[in-house]
Amino acid sequence: MASTTPAGLEIKPRHMDFDLPDPLPRHWHSGDAFKSHLFDAMSVLFPDGERFFIDSVRQFRDQITDPVLKEQIRGFIGQEGHHSREHLTYSQRLRDLGYDVTAIEKRAQARIRFTQKKFPAKRQLAATAALEHITAIMANGLLTDPRTMEGAHPVMQRLWRWHALEETEHKAVAFDVYNQVCGSRKLLRRAMRMATFFFVLDTFRGLVHMLKVDGLLWNWRVWRDGIKWTWGKHGVFRPLLREYLDFFKSDFHPWQHNNLDVLYEVRKEYDPQPLAHAG
Template identity: 45%
Template sequence: MSAQLQNAKAISSSIEIPGRKMEFDFDVDDIPKYWYGNDAFRSTFMNALSCLFPEGERMFMDAVRDNQHKINDPQLQKQIKGFIKQEAIHGHEHAQYNDCMKKWGYPIDSIMRFEKKEKIWMKKWLPASRRLAITCALEHFTAIMAHQILTNPESTEGMHPQFKEMWRWHAIEETEHKAVAFDVYQEAIGSYWLRIFTMLTITVLFCLRTSVVQAIFLWKDGQLFNPKVWWNGFKFYFFKPGLVPTIWRDYLDYFRRDFHPWMHDNRELLAKWEAEEQKYKTV
C-alpha cells in the first residue's frame, strides 16, 4: 500500500459525518425562473441535477445498507449511519426544491415517477454489489462537482441566494461523506474491474440522463433550439466556470488502482464552512 493511500485511509477514518437539520424556504415568488445568472442553460442544468437527487439518494442508501452487514470496522459503521442521515435530508430538501419548479410549468411529477420506477427495477434486478459500484461512481461525480462549487467562485456567481446556500450546503456534505460508499465497497466487494467498468457505464448514463431532463425543461420554456442558450452552455462547460476542465483530472483519478476519495484532501473547506455556518443544528 502506498504512503498516499495509507494517508487517505487515515483521513477517511477520522471524518465525522453529522446530520444537519436544514430549513431552506424556497419562495418561488421571490425566485426568478432563471435563478442562475439569468441564464437558461445554467439554471436548467442545476434543476435537472436536482430532479435526479431524491430517488438517487434513496438508491445510495439502499446500496450501502444492503452491504453493511459485511463491514466489521466500527468507525465505518458509524460513518454509514451519518451517510444515510445526510442522504435522507438531501432527498427531502431536493424534493422541496423540485416542488418549487412545478410552479414554473416543468413536468416534475412525470420525471419523478420515471425515476422511482427505474430505481425499483434496479433494486429488483441488480445485485447489491453492482448497485454499490454505481453508488461509488455517482458519489465520485458529486464529490468532484462539489469541490468545484466550493473552490471556484465563478461556479456560484450570479446564483439566487436561496439556491446558492442550498447548493453550498449540499456540496459540503457530499465532501464529508464522499468516501463512505467507496470504503464499504472496498471492504465488501473490492473488485477493481467492476468499479472501473461501472464508472465508464455511469459516465455515459449520468451525462445522458442529465441532458435529457435539461432538454425537457428547455423545450417547455421554448429555449431548446435557441443558439444563444447552447453557446452559453458551451461556455459554462469549457470556459466560465469551466466545469469540464476543472473536474477532469479528479475524474480520471478514479481509474487508478490505488485510488481513494480522500487523496483529494479538502478538509479545510469543511472547517471553513463549519466556522461560517453555525445556524444549522445537528440531528
C-alpha cells in the same frame, strides 16, 4: 484499513430548513436559463438517486464491523436523507413553474427499479460509489470555483453549498463499504462507465425539457454561452475531468483528493458550534 476518511472527521446531518423562494425565479442562476436548468436537472434526480444510495449501502451494513465506518454509515444515511427532503421541495417549486418533473422522476425510478431487480447488491453498491465520486468532484468544484454559483439567488447558493459540503464530508463512505465487502476494481470501473452515461443522459434530458418549456431550446445563444461556461477554455467542468479519471487508477481512493481545508472553511458558514475536525 476500513475507513479512508481522515480520522476524527465527523459526518453528521445538519437539519436545514431552507426557505426556498416561492415562486422560484425561473432563471434563479444569474438570470441564465442554461445555468439554472443545469442545476435544476441534476436536482430532480437527487431524491430518487439518494434513496438508491442509502439502500445500496444499507444492504451491507451488517457486514461492517469497524465501529468508525459503522458510525460513518449512519452519518451518510442521515445526510442523504436530508438532502432528498430539501430537493423534493425544490422539485415542487419546479413543478409549480410548469416543468414536467414527474416524467423525469419516473424515468429515473424505472431505471433504479431495474438496477435493483437485475443487478447483484455489490454492483448496486459499486454504482453508488461511482456516483458519489461524480458528486464529490462536482461538490469540490462548486465550493472552490466562485464562478460556479456567482450571481445565483442567495438561498439557492446556500442550499447548493450545504449539499456540496456534506457530499465532501461523506465522499468516501460508500467507497470504503464497497472495499470492505467486494473491492473488485474491474466491477467498480464498469459501474463508473455506466453511471456516467446515465447521469449525463438524464441530466441532459432534464435540461432539454426545461429549455423547451421556456421556449429557448433552439436559441443558439443559450447553448453557445452554456457550453462555453461548462466546457469552454475556462469552463467550470473542465478541471473536473482529471479528477474524474483518477477514479480509474488502480489505487484510487476519494481522499487522495484532499480538500479538508475547503471543508473546514465552508463548515464555518453552517455550524455555529464547530464539529470534530480530522487529526
